[in-house]
Amino acid sequence: MKLHFKKVFLMLAAGIIGSQTISAQDIVRKFDFGSGAVLSGFTGVDAQSVYTPENGFGIVSTSPVKAQAGEGECNLTNDWVTSDAPFYFKIDLPEGRYRITVTLGNSEEATATTVKAESRRLMLENIETPKGEVITRTFIVDVRTPRINDTLEVRRKPREMTYLNWDNSLTLEFNGPKPCVSSIVIESANGLRAIFLAGDSTVTDQENEPWASWGQMFPRFLKPEIAVCNYAESGETLKAFRRANRLEKIISVMKPGDYLFIEFGHNDQKPGGNHVDPFTTYQEQIRFYMNEARKKGGIPVLVTSTARRAFDENGKIKKTLLEYPDAMRQLAKEENVALVDLNAMTKVLYETLGVANSTHAFVHYPANTFPGQDKALEDNTHFNPYGAYELAKCVVQSIIDQKLELANYVVDDFAGFDPAKPDDFETFFWPLSPAADVVKPDGN
Template identity: 30%
Template sequence: MKKILSLISMSLLAISAQAITVFTIGDSTMANKSLSKDNQERGWGQMLSGFFTDDVVVENHALNGRSSLSFYLEGEWKKVYDKIQPGDYVFIQFGHNDEKIKSEKRGTRPGNPEPKACPDQWENKDKDIITSFDGMLRLYVEQTKEKGGIPVLFNAIARRNFFENKNAAEEDDLFGKGTTQKQEGDTLIETHIITRKDGTVDDYLEAPRRVAREMGVAFVEMNKISKDLIQGMGIEESKKLFCWIPENTNLAAPKGRQDNTHLRIWGARQMCRATIDAIGEAAPALKPYIRKYDFVVAKDGSGDFFTVQEAIDAVPDFNSQEFTILVQPGIYKEKLVIPTSKTHITMIAKSEGKSIITYDDFSSKISPVTGRNLGTSGSASVYIFANFFEAIGMVFENSASNESWNKEHKGVGQAVAVLVVGDKVIFRRCKFLGHQDTLYAYGIKSDPRSDKAKAAVHGAKMPADQLSRQYYEDCYIQGTVDYIFGWATAYFNRCEMHSLGDGYVTAAATPEYQTYGYIFNDCKITTEDGVKLYLGRPWRHWAQTVFINCQMENIDATGWKSWGNDETPNTTVRYAEYGSKDLNGKKIDTKNRVVWSRQLSKKEAEEFSIANVLGGVDDWNPVNVK
């Protein structure tokens, strides 16, 4: 019985942890676009995933040129229908191509005409279907509901139509041919309410409203939202939303393009941004997962940029408010530099551990510019010079040694994954992957002869602009030799350091005038099989490294090692431990630790709090940073 209850509990947990899927069906204003030839066009559905956490998965099935009728007749709806699970959403937006009634397989008219025989998508026979616009929308709603899905109806986005254009619907099909626009006025004119030659009025905006009302389902007034956005921007600025492309500037549109229907990259993102709150109101269960990031980086074209560096470069200089950059899953091979002017950036992985920034430089590699070795500092994959930088769930890697490294330390030598100089830098749930010198917590090297440095030696606090304070929370850091090193003040909270081979976890170079160096609290040191490890060795005479309540394995009984072959007692280093245990929680015998390290008392250990270590003159506490 207990086993059955356990299985039921596990099943319920699996269901609750399952991501919500949002299926989108519609036309070219929503569809995914080709990235060939630097194509600038995007559908708003293509960008939608960048407005949700990874609890929501967006599957965009919208297609160019489809109407509510042709999407069904071509079997595209069946592909979606077969995937729908209870609790999934289906966003339904048609209209642009339904208006083209000259096309028998695309055009529909609002209202409720008599049913007609159409090929059934599930059985090899015809079936009577009401093929009006209302009828097709009802069909999608009914069939979504029968699968336990949740339908949400949208009306069509507005065309950027500042002139009287009776052919607006037909001109949608001219988007690739460089249409010529007429003289525009000041007022946006509606194109989705059409007066036909016989005097009848086809209102393609009211139809989805009507169906939503009659069937009791959610509706998003996207036409009004988009119209307000376009009208508010005005005649010239609103062109930036759509595919207005000058001649000879883009390979995908060499003759230029003046398109008032189809969105470009920035426009599709803005259309999503303008609509996302309305989506949250229409579908309250999605609201907790909605996010509005300033920039999105995505290799699949669903973001503002393809590379992380492009996003960094576009951030306003010396920005004083948090600027968020979402990085969609993918491997981004680039040597990333975050300069001092790009302050207050928060970089967030859409799916933690799946957004990887990697490069393969190494210290002995010859620079094509100077003809000399890159050196340790020049080998980094990522440089962070800016203050107030935060990364969440990202992976930073130097892959230079991946193929050549082995336990005998044969490989390319120093190859830094991340070099950090900035102050008030935070990493939460990030991974740092490398071999030798993985994490260069570089810091700021002030002149020890300066008055500020001399005063700090005697108890004064260094000014904030002379510090590099770094906070690492729930991170994973992998390497071999000295894989956490540098001058910075860095606090590692609940992190795991994993050693791939014999070596040293740390090589601190803490200056004499700096009160704190590297503090590890509630961390874990793990190793590959057969590895012999030291907690650290001093890169400089006043190095400080402290382990508090940490678990560790395969640490040499002496704990620490001198630099090189010098076994002279290091009387100035500040090495200490408190409460060290093995991975099973058993207290480690530290009686054979080197005489120049210390075992702290409980009271002394409590002095190494986050507030004390990182506070400085401005009382910074990263735990309070949201």
């Protein structure tokens, strides 16, 4: 059952079907937001610049946006668009990686802006500007389509057909207490290295509130010198991911020096046609992924599956994933590849939070927390934004602890993270995106 702001996503999904005739090479698009004069070389965007497939760009919002201008000569910082609610900027673009430079703030009031891209990937976290201050920030967004070649594409599940991750557009969400943008510059960045994520619901970019996964928080902690390309999907197993051509899609766009993070186990342990045994077929499947990446000059990184929130009578996390984490650890040692032991780190995190407080990292909400939600949500596998944010920090800290080359890409303001000393869930700030859904993701 969809909850609120469904109209926004119907609007964003408009134009998903269509041909792409523009090359992703050397694209530069410049947009000047606000009601003032438009700077030379830029395209103006004001409150009436609503996205349509015919225009190919524009604002999407169910709440009013305000285009304003300050006094003085024409420049990128003396006019802007703001709102009292989240709003989106959407532009049709071919598949590729893009360097996005945004100018935030204005001359008349304080602002606070969180920027998410595509399916709620966290790019900029609560950027605050006092009155009169304007700042510029840059981040990298991966824009993808299901197409692999003229005859092959990713076989998406029905729910994915309208996901923002898969359409022919770049969608940026401006959210927060007082979101404000005065300019956006979009440039092709296909030469950058990439981190590809292959995994399940604990990794994927969750489309709707209140669900979240570490993969969609990961970009916030990386410099705009590398792209995060999250191909994980809820309910996937090693076998199903391959059958749906998701791995083939990754390999088709991978370049030498790119990374492939591999995290599976939650669904692979279940009986049925996708089941694999820990120390035999599970490892064989992971080796296949690793070898495919290596053929393209890629660098595999193994990630043990996140622990489930399942406590024993002593307040310790149960070993619900059985031997699969141990099998991943063994394989990493045998293959001499980096291992992010997220299973061990989440065990520490949950036990530190405790039986009661650990619910604040998961989708545990009483009835009527969200409009139209008539039943309590109690999910002990899938994370809310706070939990996903903490897990992303675990991944980043593991990269640093192992002295991986990737540590060079970690943002300067990352102060380190100890899962035994988690951030305070009561002060964690996450502005809710407009669309929410009470249907839990596949997998458990």
